[in-house]
Amino acid sequence: MKEKQNNYWKKNLTVLWFSTFISGIGFSMITPFMPLYINTLGNFTKSQLVTWNGLIFSATFLVMAFISPVWGKIADRRGRKLMLIRASLGMAIVITLQAFVVAPWQLLVLRLLQGVFSGFISNANTLIASTAPRSQSGRALGTLNTGVMSGTLLGPLVGGAIAQYFGYRVPFLITGTLLFIAFILVVTFIQEDFHPIAKEDEESTKEIFHNLKHPKIIFALFVTTFIIYASNTSINPFVSLYTKQLMNGSSNVTLVAGLVAAMPGIANVIAAPRFGALGDRIGTEKILIGGLFFAFLVYIPQAFVTNIWQLAGLRFLVGISDACLAPQVQTMLAKNTSHKYTGRIFGYNQSFQSMGNVAGPLLGSSIAGFYNYSAVFLFTSSLALINFIWVFSNLKVKNKSHL
Structure with a gap:
C-alpha cells in the first residue's frame, strides 16, 4: 500500500512537471513582444502606448491577487484536480482569443479574464504539497519548480523566433494549444484521492x-x-x-x-x-x-x-x-x-x-x-x-x- 501511494504522487509529479513546463513556455512566449503586438492594434502616441502597456500587463496579476483565495477555497471544497482542469481549459480558450483582437481594449478584457481563469501553476503546487509525503515535500516542490522555470527560460527564445517569422498572433495560438495539451494531460493522468469537507465542518x-x-x-x-x-x-x-x-x-x-x-x-x-x-x-x-x-x-x-x-x-x-x-x-x-x-x-x-x-x-x-x-x-x-x-x-x- 505504501509503495502504491509513493507511485501515486510520483506519477502526479511527473505529469505536472511536464504540464507546468509547457505552460511556462506558453506564458513566457508571448511576454517579450506584447508591447510590439499592442502597437499594431492602433495608431498610438508614446504616452498612450505606455499607458496601454501598463494596463494590459498588470491586469492579469491584479485580478489574480483578488481571485486566487476564492479559487483556493473552492479547491479545498471540490478538489485540486478540478482547479487544474478549470485553469488549463479556461486559459487555453482566453489566450487563443487574444490572437484575434483588433483593439487594445479587447486585449485588456481578455487579460482580465486570463486573471480570472489563472492558477494552473499554483494549483499544481497545491496538489503536490497535499499528496507528497511531508518528508519529501521539499524535493517534490523544488523539482516541480524547475518545470515552469525551464519553460519560462525557453519560451522567450521560441516566441521571439515564431513572432519574427510568422507574426505576433501565432504565438498566442501556440500557447493556447499548449495549455489545451496540459488540460488533456491533467484529465487523463492526474489522480487525486480527495475527500471533501462536510459543509457543517468547514x-x-x-x-x-x-x-x-x-x-x-x-x-x-x-x-x-x-x-x-x-x-x-x-x-x-x-x-x-x-x-x-x-x-x-x-x-x-x-x-x-x-x-x-x-x-x-x-x-x-x-x-x-x-x-x-x-x-x-x-x-x-x-x-x-x-x-x-x-x-x-x-x-x-x-x-x-x-x-x-x-x-x-x-x-x-x-x-x-x-x-x-x-x-x-x-x-x-x-x-x-x-x-x-x-x-x-x-x-x-x-x-x-x-x-x-x-x-x-x-x-x-x-x-x-x-x-x-x-x-x-x-x-x-x-x-x-x-x-x-x-x-x-x-x-x-x-x-x-x-x-
Missing part, C-alpha cells in the same frame, strides 16, 4: 488562521513571497537600458539583455531540487534563512558593477538565492498547514505573488526614474534584509515555543 478563513499553530510564520511567508517576486521583477522595466549603459551602445544589446534576464532562471533550475532535498534533510527553515541573507548580499554589488559580465554573474547568484526561497516557502506552507486547507493557504500565497509581480516593476521604474538604476538594487537589498530579520525573529519565537 471553517471560515478567520477560523483557519486562528487555528494555525504558527499564524505569524504563515503571514511572514506570504510577505516573503511578495518580496521575492517584487525583487525579481523590479529590474524588468530597465534591464535592457541598464545593459545598454554597461555595454556602451554595443549592437548586441538585445541578445545580451535576454541572457542577463535569463540568468536567475538558469541558476534556479539547477539549484532548486538540490536545495529542496537538502531542506528535507537538515530543515527547510535553515535553507530559507540562508537564502534570505544571501539575497541581501547579492543585490548590493549589482548597484556597483562596471561591465555586463559582472551583472550577469550576480544575476546568476540571484537565481541561487531564489532557489532557496520560493520552493522553501511553499514547502513550509505545506508542512505548517492541514491538508484540508492547503488550497486556501496556497491561494493567499498566490495573491501575494501576484501583488509582487505588480509592485516590482512599478517600484523599480519609479526609483530608477527619481534616482538611478543602482538605487533599485540597493532598495531591493534593504527589502531582503528587512525580510530576513522578520522571518528569522518569527522562526526564533516558534522554536522557543517548542522548548
Whole structure:
C-alpha cells in the first residue's frame, strides 16, 4: 500500500512537471513582444502606448491577487484536480482569443479574464504539497519548480523566433494549444484521492488562521513571497537600458539583455531540487534563512558593477538565492498547514505573488526614474534584509515555543 501511494504522487509529479513546463513556455512566449503586438492594434502616441502597456500587463496579476483565495477555497471544497482542469481549459480558450483582437481594449478584457481563469501553476503546487509525503515535500516542490522555470527560460527564445517569422498572433495560438495539451494531460493522468469537507465542518478563513499553530510564520511567508517576486521583477522595466549603459551602445544589446534576464532562471533550475532535498534533510527553515541573507548580499554589488559580465554573474547568484526561497516557502506552507486547507493557504500565497509581480516593476521604474538604476538594487537589498530579520525573529519565537 505504501509503495502504491509513493507511485501515486510520483506519477502526479511527473505529469505536472511536464504540464507546468509547457505552460511556462506558453506564458513566457508571448511576454517579450506584447508591447510590439499592442502597437499594431492602433495608431498610438508614446504616452498612450505606455499607458496601454501598463494596463494590459498588470491586469492579469491584479485580478489574480483578488481571485486566487476564492479559487483556493473552492479547491479545498471540490478538489485540486478540478482547479487544474478549470485553469488549463479556461486559459487555453482566453489566450487563443487574444490572437484575434483588433483593439487594445479587447486585449485588456481578455487579460482580465486570463486573471480570472489563472492558477494552473499554483494549483499544481497545491496538489503536490497535499499528496507528497511531508518528508519529501521539499524535493517534490523544488523539482516541480524547475518545470515552469525551464519553460519560462525557453519560451522567450521560441516566441521571439515564431513572432519574427510568422507574426505576433501565432504565438498566442501556440500557447493556447499548449495549455489545451496540459488540460488533456491533467484529465487523463492526474489522480487525486480527495475527500471533501462536510459543509457543517468547514471553517471560515478567520477560523483557519486562528487555528494555525504558527499564524505569524504563515503571514511572514506570504510577505516573503511578495518580496521575492517584487525583487525579481523590479529590474524588468530597465534591464535592457541598464545593459545598454554597461555595454556602451554595443549592437548586441538585445541578445545580451535576454541572457542577463535569463540568468536567475538558469541558476534556479539547477539549484532548486538540490536545495529542496537538502531542506528535507537538515530543515527547510535553515535553507530559507540562508537564502534570505544571501539575497541581501547579492543585490548590493549589482548597484556597483562596471561591465555586463559582472551583472550577469550576480544575476546568476540571484537565481541561487531564489532557489532557496520560493520552493522553501511553499514547502513550509505545506508542512505548517492541514491538508484540508492547503488550497486556501496556497491561494493567499498566490495573491501575494501576484501583488509582487505588480509592485516590482512599478517600484523599480519609479526609483530608477527619481534616482538611478543602482538605487533599485540597493532598495531591493534593504527589502531582503528587512525580510530576513522578520522571518528569522518569527522562526526564533516558534522554536522557543517548542522548548
